[in-house]
């Protein structure tokens with residue numbers, strides 16, 4: 065069976081139920097499934113088909129423990145910079161940041177993490193479609209995922225942990241695992257509000 069033939073979930077079902085899964089079971093992900101996710105990732109469009117994306121897969125428990133601590137530091141550094149929060153008591157009740165804070169605590173326990181990387185200076189649009197392909201393929205295999213980002217404060221230490229050269233940039237970090245909870249649906253603005261036809265602000269025919 066190839067990666068292509070393993071991904072049999074209808075694309076609509078995958079897209080409409082793929083959501084941020086932050087609570088992960090500790091069960092390991094079979095390596096052939098990880099292979100399928102990476103096969104899907106590299107099929108993504110990218111400028112000039114130069115294929116700059118590189119994917120650092122981490123499954124080693126000792127490395128994940130160390131990475132988890134750095135992710136936790138990065139997540140709180142972002143909250144400090146953007147919201148001026150310094151502890152969970154600062155997060156408004158009911159905010160989805162509560163869940164993100166829990167992921168920051170639990171990243172160390174994720175069965176696997178993929179760092180989506182490329183040569184420093186690569187345009188993000190040439191890299192991020194691969195992350196979405198990877199997450200949709202994960203959904204098709206009942207594997208939860210969420211796109212997250214790091215913070216410059218930990219960049220050097222993360223790259224040192226995985227022996228990554230200085231000219232490699234980490235675009236995002238995707239924990240993977242079987243969900244504690246359920247996939248989709250997601251809540252998004254209606255396309256009548258987000259799509260225009262032929263002129264900015266002109267409503268689409270279905271609005």
Ligand SMILES: Cc1cc2nc3c(=O)[nH]c(=O)nc-3n(C[C@H](O)[C@H](O)[C@H](O)COP(=O)(O)O)c2cc1C
Nearest residue numbers: 082083084085086163164167210211212213250251
């Ligand atoms: C650029 C980007 C950065 C994100 N950073 C984080 C993050 O640091 N931590 C986190 O838990 N989720 C992060 N997310 C996930 C978003 O919060 C999530 O995609 C969004 O809230 C929609 O969630 P849903 O698909 O479950 O509705 C990020 C997503 C994107 C696209």
